[in-house]
Amino acid sequence: MANPSVETVNTSSDKLMLAAGVLLVVAGFVGFYWLGSQEWYVRGAALAVGVIAGVVVGLLSAPGKSFIAFAKDSYKEVRKVVWPTRKEATQTTLVVFGFVLAMAIILWVCDKSIEWVIFSAILGWK
Template sequence: MANPSVETVNTSSDKLMLIAGVLLVLAGFVGFFWLGGQEWYVRGAALAVGVIAGVVVGLLSTPGKGFIAFAKDSYKEVRKVVWPTRKEATQTTLVVFGFVFVMAVFLWISDKSIEWVIFSAILGWK
């Protein structure tokens, strides 16, 4: 079954707006390199105007408006998260480091044991 939350661009106006947005961004990049002999701020302004105009046109389309709504909902959900205190974060970090140390020692002992069994006991190497 298809995912119902996937949205496709169906209307020609939305397609044209998205194409125009991409073309404006590309025009900003082309302008940046085309104005190679100009001062850095002129080139930067051409790039910034093209990118900003392209993003604005893209956000005015139906998928762009959906993205804005998604971003707002995501921000609301992040504000609901209960973040750990400094003490909880420190304790959790120490537990993780302790577990990593114990696993490192265990794997080292396992490796040396297997090495001893293969090379000393089975093959008779010293």
């Protein structure tokens, strides 16, 4: 059974746009290294132009547009989250630290008990 949430790039224009976007990003990196003798801002501009152009071309394709819609929906959902107050976050953190401390003590007691049983009671070591 196919997963309906998986998106595939079917049209040749989308494939061409995504390939062009990747090539522009690669061209930006190639330009950055090819201009190795130039000033840092010239090299940085070549890299920035290539990466920005590649991302823009990629976002103009159908998968890019669906990614933008997904990002907008995700942002709307994050805004709906009710974040804990400072007091609630502090109390929850203290409960977690207390539980970790209690478990550490319990595990230490179990470890020492097993060590005593094996080394002292069974093997007779001191």
